[in-house]
Amino acid sequence: MTPQTTSTGVDDPALTSLRRWNLGLTALHLAQAVAMLILASDFAITVIGSYPQGPPGTALAEAEPIFDVRIGVAVTLFLALAGIDHLLTATVFRRHYENDLRRGINTFRWVEYSLSATIMLVLIAFYSGIVEITALIALIGANVAMILFGWLQEVMNPPGRTTTTMLPFWFGCIAGGAPWVAIGWNLLAAEVVPGFVYGIFVSLFVFFMSFALNQWLQYRQVGRWHSYAFGEKGYLVLSLVAKTALAWQIFGGSLAG
Known part of the structure; x- marks a missing residue:
């Protein structure tokens, strides 16, 4: 028997369908990015630093201000990054993208997520009151590590494998969970938190965890997730919904006028 070399469900009709999906998502993400850039106010959040003045203890x-982050621009950026990713995979890098999918990998996804999802997490941290530079650097590192573990999960489980390892997946869950513990702690400790911030925290936590669930279902080959192409569509839907939810909750809470 010839060893399997192509991911289950990644055939020509599935790839044609995914191209249409990517073109559609290009339009949806970039339209939102343009709308956000036009409509958002100049509201900004200041990143601060506080440094020791002597020996330990x-x-x-x-705290000193370091720089301001224009929130509307940051939201526009993560929407635009997703739109550009979908555009490239549907056009210029279509062949590379489709060859990757046949091998059970989407490198474009992980590169884009490492940028766009990290910007999203930083914004969620901002709205929970985490604005200190060293804390933000740590959150960024943990989130990027989570995404790279997701990439490693795909690399270590090619089509035709005789066994499946979930070790990178579980390591990614540990790394990705740490920022949410920090954000949740800040929200619980705060005396006053606007309602829309709780909405952001709960909804985006659910969406971020849904990405992990989608990968788990893929590698446990549960139901329709036996098809790698179906799991890829799951990522596409989750990316659009999560980015849209965060963008317009932030807009409604702090950028509308």
Whole structure:
């Protein structure tokens, strides 16, 4: 018997369908990016730093502003990154994208997520009150590590494998969970939190965890997730819904006028 070399469900009709999906998602993401750039106010959040003034245990100095982040621009950026990714995979890099899918990998997905999802997480952290530079760097590192573990999960489980390892998946869950613990802690400790911020936290936590669930279902080959192409569509839907939900919750809460 010839070893399987192509992912289950990744045939010519599925790839044609995915191209149409990517073109559609290009339009939806870029249209939202343009709308956000036009409609959003100049609201910004300041990133701060507070540094030790002596030996360990010495009180930190009063926090100093480092730079401002225009929230509307940041939201526009993560929407535009997704749109550009979908455009490239449907056109210029279509062959590379489709060859990757046949091998059970989507490198474009993981590169885009490492940028767009990290911007999203930083914005969620901002709205929970985490604005200190070193804390943000740590959250960024944990989130990128989570995404790279997702990539590694695909690399380590090619089509035709005799066994499936979930080790990178579980390591990614640990890395990806840490920022949410920090954000949740801040929300619980805060005296006043606007209702829309709770909405952002709950909805985006559910969406971020849904990406993990989609991958778990893929590698456990549960039901329709036996097809790698079906799991790929799951990622496409989740990416659009999560980005749209965060963008317009932020807009409604702080950028509308």
